[in-house]
Amino acid sequence: MSTRFEGTDQYVATSDLMLAVNAAIRLQRPLLIKGEPGTGKTMLAEEVASALGLPLFQWHIKSTTKAQQGLYEYDAVSRLRDSQLGDDKVKDIGNYIVQGVLWKAFAHDAPSVVLIDEIDKADIEFPNDLLRELDRMEFHVYETQQTVKAKHRPILFITSNNEKELPDAFLRRCFFHYIKFPDKETMEKIVGVHFPDIRENLLRAALEVFFELRDVPGLKKKPTTSELLDWLRLLAAEEIPAEHLRAPGGKPVVPPLAGALLKNEQDIALFERLVAMAKGNR
Amino acid sequence: MLTDFFLHLKASKLPVSTKEFLTLLEALQQGVIGPSIDDFYVLARACLVKDEAHYDKFDRAFGVFFKGVTAIPGLEAEIPEDWLRRVTQTHLSPADRAKLEKLGWDKLMDEFRKRLEEQKEHHSGGSKWIGTGGSSPFGAHGYHPEGIRVGPESAGNRTAVKVWDQRQYRNLDDSVALGTRNIKVALRRLRRFAREGAVEELDLDGTISATARNAGWLDLKMRPERHNSVKVLMFFDVGGSMDDHIKVCEELFSAVRGEFKHLEYFYFHNCVYESVWRDNARRYATKQALLDVLHTYGPDYKLIIVGDATMSPYELVAPGGSVEHFNEEPGASWLRRLLDAYPGACWINPTHEPSWPYRQSISLIRQIMADRMYPLTIDGLERAMRQLSRKQ
Numbered sequence: 001m002s003t004r005f006e007g008t009d010q011y012v013a014t015s016d017l018m019l020a021v022n023a024a025i026r027l028q029r030p031l032l033i034k035g036e037p038g039t040g041k042t043m044l045a046e047e048v049a050s051a052l053g054l055p056l057f058q059w060h061i062k063s064t065t066k067a068q069q070g071l072y073e074y075d076a077v078s079r080l081r082d083s084q085l086g087d088d089k090v091k092d093i094g095n096y097i098v099q100g101v102l103w104k105a106f107a108h109d110a111p112s113v114v115l116i117d118e119i120d121k122a123d124i125e126f127p128n129d130l131l132r133e134l135d136r137m138e139f140h141v142y143e144t145q146q147t148v149k150a151k152h153r154p155i156l157f158i159t160s161n162n163e164k165e166l167p168d169a170f171l172r173r174c175f176f177h178y179i180k181f182p183d184k185e186t187m188e189k190i191v192g193v194h195f196p197d198i199r200e201n202l203l204r205a206a207l208e209v210f211f212e213l214r215d216v217p218g219l220k221k222k223p224t225t226s227e228l229l230d231w232l233r234l235l236a237a238e239e240i241p242a243e244h245l246r247a248p249g250g251k252p253v254v255p256p257l258a259g260a261l262l263k264n265e266q267d268i269a270l271f272e273r274l275v276a277m278a279k280g281n282r
Numbered sequence: 283m284l285t286d287f288f289l290h291l292k293a294s295k296l297p298v299s300t301k302e303f304l305t306l307l308e309a310l311q312q313g314v315i316g317p318s319i320d321d322f323y324v325l326a327r328a329c330l331v332k333d334e335a336h337y338d339k340f341d342r343a344f345g346v347f348f349k350g351v352t353a354i355p356g357l358e359a360e361i362p363e364d365w366l367r368r369v370t371q372t373h374l375s376p377a378d379r380a381k382l383e384k385l386g387w388d389k390l391m392d393e394f395r396k397r398l399e400e401q402k403e404h405h406s407g408g409s410k411w412i413g414t415g416g417s418s419p420f421g422a423h424g425y426h427p428e429g430i431r432v433g434p435e436s437a438g439n440r441t442a443v444k445v446w447d448q449r450q451y452r453n454l455d456d457s458v459a460l461g462t463r464n465i466k467v468a469l470r471r472l473r474r475f476a477r478e479g480a481v482e483e484l485d486l487d488g489t490i491s492a493t494a495r496n497a498g499w500l501d502l503k504m505r506p507e508r509h510n511s512v513k514v515l516m517f518f519d520v521g522g523s524m525d526d527h528i529k530v531c532e533e534l535f536s537a538v539r540g541e542f543k544h545l546e547y548f549y550f551h552n553c554v555y556e557s558v559w560r561d562n563a564r565r566y567a568t569k570q571a572l573l574d575v576l577h578t579y580g581p582d583y584k585l586i587i588v589g590d591a592t593m594s595p596y597e598l599v600a601p602g603g604s605v606e607h608f609n610e611e612p613g614a615s616w617l618r619r620l621l622d623a624y625p626g627a628c629w630i631n632p633t634h635e636p637s638w639p640y641r642q643s644i645s646l647i648r649q650i651m652a653d654r655m656y657p658l659t660i661d662g663l664e665r666a667m668r669q670l671s672r673k674q
């Protein structure tokens with residue numbers, strides 16, 4: 001596979017992220033992505049798929065998800081029910097094997113992208129149950145005695161929010177990249193992608209307020225990229241002039257529509273106190 | 283050379299394995315990257331390091347190992363002057379800028395650059411912050427109180443040396459992080475599953491036996507899902523010397539609230555006496571007699587006391603020893619009463635474990651608790667939960 005990912009119009013990828021993605025594609029290993037919420041972990045798989053023109057198979061993990069569900073499920077209950085009703089379908093067990101996300105990807109006739117989203121939500125043993133399947137890209141269906149083998153090894157992305165530690169044996173098989181929070185320059189690019197025609201001075205003032213806010217010590221939840229984008233959308237919709245983001249003389253104020261950035265009443269109270277203190281000092 | 287690099291990482295206590303090293307070699311062989319040390323740094327990190335907590339350690343090890351390589355011409359760090367100008371313009375108010383202009387721009391720049399070089403020599407491998415605490419002319423006039431940050435934001439001069447020398451991932455080192463999430467994972471050890479509540483799961487054994495009894499006609503049986511049914515009774519020490527530990531106790535509290543459905547909690551000061559309270563702000567209004575608490579919650583509750591156990595020994599052993607009121611019975615007898623009522627109990631202490639033997643009151647309480655005192659760290663919590671989940 002000679003495909004290379006170079007970022008897209010919709011998604012700003014830093015050079016080290018692109019390198020990690022391309023290394024994973026080239027060596028056909030899963031890429032494990034971690035990072036603060038709102039840094040575009042899930043988006044990455046979607047964007048890689050659309051940039052390379054490949055279909056995307058998504059598997060969103062919940063706390064009750066079992067590894068087996070990604071391969072296939074044997075719907076014994078409906079077979080039992082059908083047998084009671086004398087349905088002919090019942091003779092073939094294959095009618096009751098429901099394909100999972102990985103099976104669909106393995107059976108796909110062309111290369112594809114698979115996203116296992118938020119793997120840390122599942123039970124602690126979940127990654128271990130998938131070791132062999134992800135390594136060899138094949139598995140065995142006991143009910144029908146067939147072996148499903150990937151026609152093309154899919155490009156595999158796995159995201160994690162760090163709720164649980166993943167087992168070492170699993171980690172050894174992956175590439176790993178930690179998406180760090182974008183710096184100011186990358187953030188300008190990201191905002192540019194979403195709001196191509198935002199006013200330059202408003203954007204500058206808003207980014208300044210945003211990064212200052214993230215530097216406030218003791219915030220329970222720091223605002224993330226998606227909150228910044230929401231806030232900018234509101235600012236643009238309300239046509240708030242850039243000067244309103246800062247009092248005359250560059251003193252900090254509580255920015256308009258701050259509720260879009262700070263979603264915790266304790267954080268808002270903390271920030272208001274800091275602003276009041278800063279005013280008192282000058 | 284790369285084997286040396288691998289062994290160097292291993293010696294730096296990074297958990298790297300041979301398989302991962304082979305992956306790195308394979309990637310190099312396949313020509314994933316060009317001949318650039320920047321790219322090599324990113325690739326090696328993606329292959330070998332699987333936890334952002336280890337990024338900082340990796341940066342340091344990488345910096346030490348590749349120190350010689352950075353002498354290649356064209357890799358020296360050079361800060362463009364116009365960039366510095368831009369930074370100061372965005373960060374300074376007009377009034378401050380005017381003050382700066384008076385000082386003389388060129389002189390200031392020279393000073394700034396000199397200081398930067400000095401700093402590089404001073405902390406080799408350390409961070410590159412300029413003018414901390416307002417000691418430099420920049421720190422004094424900059425908008426940020428700690429001065430102007432010269433770091434990764436500098437476009438165009440992001441050379442190889444800098445990326446790992448900046449140690450951006452220092453905060454992620456896991457020796458410091460004891461967040462709510464980690465605590466929750468530690469608390470998960472204390473789980474006792476039971477089936478209660480709404481029926482939503484197929485009971486296979488029940489279904490088979492019911493179907494058989496039904497002469498082969500299907501009779502589905504459902505049952506409730508398993509839930510964590512452990513019950514927890516917590517006492518938090520507040521005020522006084524506990525003020526140093528507010529943040530970590532808050533985190534513990536919110537993790538506990540998220541993890542345990544059946545949770546009852548009370549506050550006390552220094553040592554438990556005849557009464558405790560529910561709401562710290564309305565302490566006297568919500569006061570409750572400890573005996574009532576003992577009678578309300580049965581012995582199936584697990585008792586967790588959070589406190590630094592640092593007090594005058596008299597509070598424990600003598601009547602009237604409390605610093606706040608006149609207690610008719612010493613703290614120790616109330617504590618024993620609690621332990622008699624709840625066989626599953628532990629004390630979690632936010633102070634540093636090695637310092638425990640030097641406090642008389644801590645030793646006394648450990649004795650009363652039969653050594654079931656654990657530090658408020660991930661490891662300590664895990665030990666505590668393991669102890670609690672044992673059959674009493």
